[in-house]
Amino acid sequence: MIKIMRTFFENLTKAQKVLVLVIMAVVLYTVSAGVSFSLFANSAAPKALDGSSLQTALPGAGGEQEDPGLPRTEACPLNGNLHTKPAKEAWDKRRPLAVMIENHQESRPQSGLSSADVVYETVAEGGITRFMGMYLCSFGDIQLGPVRSARTYFLDWLSEYDPLYAHVGGANTPGPANALGQIIDYKIKDLNQFGIGYPTFWRDYQRLGRPVATEHTMYTTTKKLWDIGEKKGWGVADALGVRWDKNFVPWKFLKSDEAVNIGAAATKMTVNFWESQKDYQVEWNFDQASNSYKRKNAGSDHVDLNTKQQLSPKTVIVQYMKESRANDGYEGNAHLLYANKGPQAPTGKALIFMNGKVVKGTWNKANRLARETFKDEAGKEISFVPGQIWIQTVPEGSSVTY
Numbered sequence: 001m002i003k004i005m006r007t008f009f010e011n012l013t014k015a016q017k018v019l020v021l022v023i024m025a026v027v028l029y030t031v032s033a034g035v036s037f038s039l040f041a042n043s044a045a046p047k048a049l050d051g052s053s054l055q056t057a058l059p060g061a062g063g064e065q066e067d068p069g070l071p072r073t074e075a076c077p078l079n080g081n082l083h084t085k086p087a088k089e090a091w092d093k094r095r096p097l098a099v100m101i102e103n104h105q106e107s108r109p110q111s112g113l114s115s116a117d118v119v120y121e122t123v124a125e126g127g128i129t130r131f132m133g134m135y136l137c138s139f140g141d142i143q144l145g146p147v148r149s150a151r152t153y154f155l156d157w158l159s160e161y162d163p164l165y166a167h168v169g170g171a172n173t174p175g176p177a178n179a180l181g182q183i184i185d186y187k188i189k190d191l192n193q194f195g196i197g198y199p200t201f202w203r204d205y206q207r208l209g210r211p212v213a214t215e216h217t218m219y220t221t222t223k224k225l226w227d228i229g230e231k232k233g234w235g236v237a238d239a240l241g242v243r244w245d246k247n248f249v250p251w252k253f254l255k256s257d258e259a260v261n262i263g264a265a266a267t268k269m270t271v272n273f274w275e276s277q278k279d280y281q282v283e284w285n286f287d288q289a290s291n292s293y294k295r296k297n298a299g300s301d302h303v304d305l306n307t308k309q310q311l312s313p314k315t316v317i318v319q320y321m322k323e324s325r326a327n328d329g330y331e332g333n334a335h336l337l338y339a340n341k342g343p344q345a346p347t348g349k350a351l352i353f354m355n356g357k358v359v360k361g362t363w364n365k366a367n368r369l370a371r372e373t374f375k376d377e378a379g380k381e382i383s384f385v386p387g388q389i390w391i392q393t394v395p396e397g398s399s400v401t402y
Helices: 002-010 014-044 085-091 152-158 179-185 222-231
Strands: 097-102 118-125 128-135 164-167 189-192 218-221 268-271 282-287 292-297 315-321 323-325 336-338 347-354 357-364 373-376 389-395
Touching: 097 152, 097 222, 118 152, 118 336, 128 152, 152 179, 152 336, 164 222, 179 189, 189 222, 218 222, 268 315
Parallel strands: 097 164, 118 389, 164 189, 315 389
Antiparallel strands: 097 128, 118 128, 268 282, 282 292, 315 347, 323 336, 347 357, 357 373
């Protein structure tokens, strides 16, 4: 066969030989490119634990949504927001989920903050704020990220919920800010990425369509976290059969006919965490049509990458706390502490914004496990507008204007 092909080729004219060589080159390139692509695709696709290929999608709004045709009659225990009965059936089978989400400039816009029932925000270090989203009542699988590391004062707040806690490492220098050590001491139901990895967590380098540093790429979803929590024996009840809400004390919530004559007018607020860090200054603008507060971060609309919608909680709380350095030997003495619980600091000043108004009051938290409550100047517990609650902790003396 080879001899016949050689004879055939030798009998061709010079022009015909050139044409045959070109055709053969094109065919060879096409075949090799197809093989290379197939090999690359199979090797680049991440593998699930069972060895099957798993493609990671870019952040989206999540999967299944609540049926808009069903009545919303079921109040979320975390923020009073009304949901459908199928949503309640889902959250009745799981415990709350606390997730650390960063706010570095390279992380914006984040994914999943708009779906949190409650958001806690304060400085992690260097004037850069960090969020802890509390999830329970969101319907469908919500993508979350970028996920970052644990800090000690967030442990004090999450302990009220007995939740799963998702984060990527954390402060671990021996001393009062040793979050990783405290997670063990407090018996937190820990979902540290360092001990779990793929596919519960993965890195999405294309989340913003441009290069960012590796630390701004860690992703997960609510379903993945609840699933891994269930496998660890941390479903709605623990190994002893005790439900997460056995000792949980919900906040109080307003009814529609009560949400009018409370507080003084306040439709625009500016919150500074550290005066030197204007990139983390927050502005809230009240939107009467939705009865919510539209968030700006460093002067720009702060949106959720999942929904492309501006973050818009119903209630915004600013609580003042003493901020100090941990003095634990960590580089630059960057680890912070907040006096956020008793007996040394069981209470402090707070501003509660809702319905386009402000209520001056106090925050109260007797100990790590105690439910933090908010009271007006007369000492009466404040009832919130049902819907997302956003709690910002600022150092005493910080500038908050409204």
